[in-house]
Structure formats: structure tokens, C-alpha cells
Amino acid sequence: MNRRPVVVPLFAIAVLLLVAVQGELAAQQDFKQRQLSVIDGRLARTSDPAESAELNAQKSWLSSWQPGKMPSKAIANENLPARRTEPALQSANLARLKQRVASPPLDEDLHLISQFAQEHPDDAAILQYYLHTLDNAPASRKKHLDDIENLSVALIELLQETSDTQTRESKTERILARQFTRYRRARALAYRELPDVVEARPIEDQQKLNKLIRQAHEDLVEDAGSGRTEFVLLEIRMLRRSGQHGLALQMLEKFGASILPKWYLKKRRDLLGELDWEPAHLEAAEIYAAEFPEEVAKEAASNE
Numbered sequence: 001m002n003r004r005p006v007v008v009p010l011f012a013i014a015v016l017l018l019v020a021v022q023g024e025l026a027a028q029q030d031f032k033q034r035q036l037s038v039i040d041g042r043l044a045r046t047s048d049p050a051e052s053a054e055l056n057a058q059k060s061w062l063s064s065w066q067p068g069k070m071p072s073k074a075i076a077n078e079n080l081p082a083r084r085t086e087p088a089l090q091s092a093n094l095a096r097l098k099q100r101v102a103s104p105p106l107d108e109d110l111h112l113i114s115q116f117a118q119e120h121p122d123d124a125a126i127l128q129y130y131l132h133t134l135d136n137a138p139a140s141r142k143k144h145l146d147d148i149e150n151l152s153v154a155l156i157e158l159l160q161e162t163s164d165t166q167t168r169e170s171k172t173e174r175i176l177a178r179q180f181t182r183y184r185r186a187r188a189l190a191y192r193e194l195p196d197v198v199e200a201r202p203i204e205d206q207q208k209l210n211k212l213i214r215q216a217h218e219d220l221v222e223d224a225g226s227g228r229t230e231f232v233l234l235e236i237r238m239l240r241r242s243g244q245h246g247l248a249l250q251m252l253e254k255f256g257a258s259i260l261p262k263w264y265l266k267k268r269r270d271l272l273g274e275l276d277w278e279p280a281h282l283e284a285a286e287i288y289a290a291e292f293p294e295e296v297a298k299e300a301a302s303n304e
Contacts (some may be wrong), residue, residue: 028067035277036062058246058275061253070283072291074256074264083229083258085174087179088132091125098129099256105133117151127155128177135184142197145188152185179224183231186216190237196302213241229258236267245274262292 039059046052075251097116101109107247110133131151134144141148159178166174189212191197217238226235232255239248249271256264265288272281289296 025068028283031277031279032065032067042279045077052073054244054246056255057244057248057250060279061249062245062277065280067279067283070280070287072265072287073261074253074259076257077254080255080258081227081229084176086230087177089125089128089173089177091123093120093123093130094125097126104136111172121154122158122177124155124158124174127151127158128181131155131181131184141188142194145191145197148188149185155181156185175223179220180230182216182220182223183234186213186220186234189213189216190234190241213238229255232264233259240271240274245271249275262295265291266295269277 036059039055039062043052043055043059046055074283093116097113100112105113113130113133117126120126131148133140135141135148135149156178159174159181192201192203193211208225217234220231220234224231234249236248236251239245239251249268252264252267252271256268259267265284269281269284269288272284275281
């Protein structure tokens with residue numbers, strides 16, 4: 001005797017899905033409340049200002065999280081400092097060089113640019129142009145980390161110098177160029193810790209690298225101050241390196257609208273994972289995967 005297939009009404013499927021979603025949301029809410037209780041307990045016991053700041057940052061983010069309603073883009077913040085543009089230094093030597101290379105420069109132009117830099121070691125415009133050629137694309141940056149650091153150090157030294165003949169505008173331009181160069185140096189040092197970079201070039205002395213990264217960041221903060229929109233990704237990275245994931249997440253949310261959406265969503269996902277907030281991490285991961293599936297596919301391929 002043939003049995004007729006069981007047909008499940010669509011409304012029944014919808015009800016089952018609704019129950020599943022409600023159950024997941026309830027579990028997320030339960031996690032949120034339990035985690036907030038843990039944070040409150042730690043806050044009550046600590047007398048360390050640094051730990052209190054980190055815990056309060058965690059509490060602030062977790063309190064504002066509404067499970068199932070995590071935004072897919074950063075919230076606009078009109079109180080952010082204006083983003084400053086890195087000045088492009090100019091010189092007669094650079095003008096001659098630009099006549100002989102493509103715009104933007106190609107890989108085959110690097111030898112000539114390097115030659116000009118060696119012939120004119122005191123020309124800040126030439127060194128900056130060479131630095132930007134190597135550093136303005138992540139793929140190129142990863143291949144030239146040593147050159148970027150060395151160029152940055154030399155350029156910073158040149159831009160430290162001032163003279164009475166410089167106008168106020170010229171001095172301001174050189175100061176801003178120096179601050180961006182400090183940022184580029186610190187970023188290049190931090191790039192040495194990226195997994196694909198480490199795979200190709202293992203870190204020989206982690207303590208030495210830690211010291212270099214920390215000092216480069218301190219030099220930037222001393223020169224440019226903290227909370228600069230242009231340099232916020234490095235500040236977030238430094239907070240993550242020191243285990244201050246709540247403060248890093250707080251800064252990411254504050255400056256999120258000034259960050260490219262791909263980096264904002266990726267870093268939010270990663271920080272929530274580092275905090276071990278699995279329900280929030282999974283929600284953030286789903287949003288990142290929906291917005292940038294090709295990036296998630298690249299990550300999966302690199303992990304195989």
C-alpha cells in the first residue's frame with residue numbers, strides 16, 4: 001500500500017521558524033544579562049582605573065546591543081574631529097621624476113624612483129613620493145615593509161628640520177606630513193604581525209618588535225595627539241594588542257562612520273570574538289558575511 005506524502009502547511013513552517021527565532025533571541029538576551037552581571041561583579045571588586053575603564057567600555061557596548069537588531073553600518077557621529085588630508089610635498093627634483101614614470105607609478109618604475117631617492121637623500125618630496133608608491137596599496141605594503149620603515153625614519157628626520165625662511169603654511173604642511181609618516185611607519189611595523197606576513201617571514205624577535213611598535217605609536221601620539229580620525233585604526237590595533245578589547249570596540253563604534261564599511265564590520269566581528277561574546281560575535285559575523293561575501297570566501301580559502 002503506497003503512503004501519501006505528508007504535506008506540512010506553510011503556516012506551520014512559519015510557526016516553527018518563528019519559534020526557533022524567538023528561542024534564539026531569548027538565548028541571546030539571557031547571555032547579555034548574565035554577561036552584564038559578570039561585568040558588574042568585576043567592577044565592584046576592582047580598584048584598578050585601567051581595568052575599570054575597560055570593563056565600563058564592555059558594559060556600555062553590551063548594554064546598547066539589541067540581539068537580532070545589530071546594525072549593518074556604523075552610526076553617524078557628527079562630533080568627530082575633521083579628517084585631515086596628507087599633504088603631497090613638491091620639489092623640482094620630484095617634478096622631473098614624475099615626467100619619467102607612469103601615473104600612478106608601475107612596478108617597473110620602482111628602480112628609477114629608488115635611484116632618485118638615493119641621489120637626493122635630503123629631498124623630502126622625493127622620499128615621500130617613494131614611500132607612498134610602496135605603501136599606498138596593502139599588497140605592495142606587505143612586500144616592502146622594511147623599505148617603508150627605513151624611508152619613514154629618514155623622512156621623519158628630514159621633516160623635523162625647520163628654518164626661518166619657511167612660511168607658516170610650509171611649516172604646518174611639514175608637520176602634518178611628518179605625522180602621517182609616523183603613522184605609516186607604525187602601521188608597517190604592525191603589519192609584520194599579520195598571519196600571512198608571518199607565514200612568509202616569521203618574527204625573529206617578538207620582544208624587539210613589540211618595543212618598536214609601541215615606541216612608533218608613542219611617537220605618533222606625542223606628535224599628533226590621540227583620537228585623530230586619520231589614525232584611529234592604529235589606535236584600535238594598539239588597544240587590541242594590549243588586551244583592551246572593550247575600549248577598542250568603543251573606539252571602533254565612535255569612529256565607525258569614518259572607517260570603510262568593510263573594515264568597520266570586520267573589526268567589529270573580530271573584537272566580539274576576542275571578547276568571547278559568542279552570540280554577539282555570530283550576529284556580527286552573519287552581517288559581515290552578508291555584506292562582504294567575497295572577503296569571507298577569501299578568509300575561508302586561506303584557512304584551508
